[in-house]
Amino acid sequence: MTTDQHMPDSGGYKQRHRHEGPQKHIVVFIFSIVLTLIAFAAVAAGGVNATFAIILLLVMAVLQVIVQMGFWMHLKDKGHLLPILFMLGGFFIAGTCIVMSLYWVWWN
Structure with missing residues (x-):
């Protein structure tokens, strides 16, 4: 069953989820895997600017x-x-704790 269908369930109807x-x-x-390989290649290359590598690693981490x-924790689903x-x-x-700790270390 590839679509949402109603299945009889002891006096009511139970909706099935899409598979x-x-x-x-x-x-x-x-x-x-591709995101991991891109991040690894950026660091392993050695000739990449350090600032660019850090920004690239942060972007790859967020992705x-x-x-x-x-997808793996199914947070895209309803409910x-x-x-x-x-x-x-x-x-x-x-994030607030990180920002405040950096503020205390560098500007106080």
Whole structure:
């Protein structure tokens, strides 16, 4: 069953979820490997500007987090708003702590 269908369930109807299949997971896995290889190649090349390498690594890390959270932890599915909000709150608190610690170290 590839579409949403209603199945009888002891007095009511139970909605079945769409089955994604392994194709999306394989594509996302390959994308994760490519992101890792790009980050590794940037550092292993040696001749790359350090600032560019750091920015590239940060961009690759953010993309990896989005891929991992969205596809492997299924946060792209319906009904996951509360966990997403809690994670965003955690990222905000962690970012605030990092910024404040850098401020205290460098400007005080």
